[in-house]
Amino acid sequence: MSAAPRIEKPAKAMAPGVHFPPDVFAADCPTRRVLDRIGDKWAVLILILLARGTVRFNELRRLIDGISQKMLSQTLKSLERDGLVSRRVIPTVPVAVEYTITPLGRTLHDAVDPLRIWAETHIAAVEAAQARYDAAPRQG
Amino acid sequence: MSAAPRIEKPAKAMAPGVHFPPDVFAADCPTRRVLDRIGDKWAVLILILLARGTVRFNELRRLIDGISQKMLSQTLKSLERDGLVSRRVIPTVPVAVEYTITPLGRTLHDAVDPLRIWAETHIAAVEAAQARYDAAPRQG
DNA sequence: CGGCATCCTCGTGGATACTG
DNA sequence: CAGTATCCACGAGGATGCCG
Numbered sequence: 295m296s297a298a299p300r301i302e303k304p305a306k307a308m309a310p311g312v313h314f315p316p317d318v319f320a321a322d323c324p325t326r327r328v329l330d331r332i333g334d335k336w337a338v339l340i341l342i343l344l345a346r347g348t349v350r351f352n353e354l355r356r357l358i359d360g361i362s363q364k365m366l367s368q369t370l371k372s373l374e375r376d377g378l379v380s381r382r383v384i385p386t387v388p389v390a391v392e393y394t395i396t397p398l399g400r401t402l403h404d405a406v407d408p409l410r411i412w413a414e415t416h417i418a419a420v421e422a423a424q425a426r427y428d429a430a431p432r433q434g
Numbered sequence: 435m436s437a438a439p440r441i442e443k444p445a446k447a448m449a450p451g452v453h454f455p456p457d458v459f460a461a462d463c464p465t466r467r468v469l470d471r472i473g474d475k476w477a478v479l480i481l482i483l484l485a486r487g488t489v490r491f492n493e494l495r496r497l498i499d500g501i502s503q504k505m506l507s508q509t510l511k512s513l514e515r516d517g518l519v520s521r522r523v524i525p526t527v528p529v530a531v532e533y534t535i536t537p538l539g540r541t542l543h544d545a546v547d548p549l550r551i552w553a554e555t556h557i558a559a560v561e562a563a564q565a566r567y568d569a570a571p572r573q574g
Numbered sequence: 575c576g577g578c579a580t581c582c583t584c585g586t587g588g589a590t591a592c593t594g
Numbered sequence: 595c596a597g598t599a600t601c602c603a604c605g606a607g608g609a610t611g612c613c614g
Contacts, residue, residue, distance in 0.1 A: 319479060320499050326475065328553035328560075333473025335466065339459060351576055359460050362608055367577055377563025388575040389614080398559055405552035412545035413468035419538055420468075423517025491596055502588055507597060528595045529594080578613085585606085593598075 331376070336361055336369045338406060344379060344395040345403045351391050378402060471516070476501055476509045478546060484519060484535040485543040491531050518542055 320326075331337055339358055343349060349357070355366055370393060373379040378399035384390040395403065460466075471477055479498055483489060489497070495506055510533060513519040518539035524530040535543065 319483070319497060325550060325553040325557065328549065328557065329472075329475050329478055332469075332549060333475060335469050335473060338469055343459070357459055363577075364609090365607065368607090375564050375567040376560050377567075378560075386575090391576060398556060398563070401556060402552055405548045408545045408548050409468065409472060410465060412542055413465040416538060416541060417465065417468065420516050420518075423538070424515050426517075427515040503597080504589090505587065508587090531596060576614090580611085581609085583608085586604090588603085589601085591600085594596090
């Protein structure tokens with residue numbers, strides 16, 4: 295997953311002495327992890343779904359088109375680890391497990407929403423640009 | 435890259451008849467591609483960087499910690515294809531190439547910004563949750 | 575039902591070398 | 595300088611099978 299050890303910064307990839315503010319551009323910036331988490335499409339999808347209400351494991355599986363059981367399980371686990379989602383086990387005969395978004399998770403969901411809006415608003419422009427680009431007569 | 439053929443929906447992964455609103459959860463939803471593009475950490479990083487001003491190829495390379503020449507080139511190309519970034523070739527002796535964010539790209543940048551804010555604001559909470567989770571005495 | 579373990583494929587992306 | 599092309603290693607992630 296994106297949360298996995300992704301630190302590929304030997305700190306020698308750059309000339310010594312070259313330094314820029316410890317910004318998002320530094321490989322070890324924690325903010326980068328959040329970006330990675332957002333990059334995880336399954337995570338975002340799950341978050342959006344859970345923002346609408348508590349859902350059970352297999353129900354999520356049914357709702358999210360194309361997700362494998364492995365990825366669902368894995369993603370839920372890291373979401374839980376990040377405190378974005380909470381897990382509740384109901385010890386019925388065949389066990390049932392509910393997933394609910396946490397307050398923290400909801401704040402992230404709110405921050406992600408502008409992106410969804412953007413996508414819906416500008417997707418046409420993007421596709422038009424792509425068409426234009428693909429049709430370009432190979433400008434030197 | 436994320437923009438690559440990522441369509442893994444045979445439309446038969448679900449029982450026939452089972453249908454949900456053509457939402458973000460459908461694998462073929464165009465919105466999903468935007469999410470994928472955001473998921474591309476390099477793309478986001480480049481976008482943020484270019485939002486601050488026009489930058490040249492190798493300058494970007496130097497600025498972004500850990501990016502390979504291949505990924506930079508590749509990412510810039512798809513950003514250009516998406517109409518988010520524009521490329522300008524200056525035919526000097528050794529050729530120079532400038533990359534500039536487009537108005538469309540800027541709107542995306544603006545939509546991404548809340549995420550950066552969120553990250554900076556809540557990263558501590560997330561890390562705390564992780565620490566708690568990792569220290570959990572294996573409940574149930 | 576929920577979920578972990580195993581296997582195995584195949585795409586992502588780094589390293590390297592060459593060109594305009 | 596700004597790429598493109600090739601090779602290759604690694605790991606994400608699907609498929610399958612088993613367990614509590």
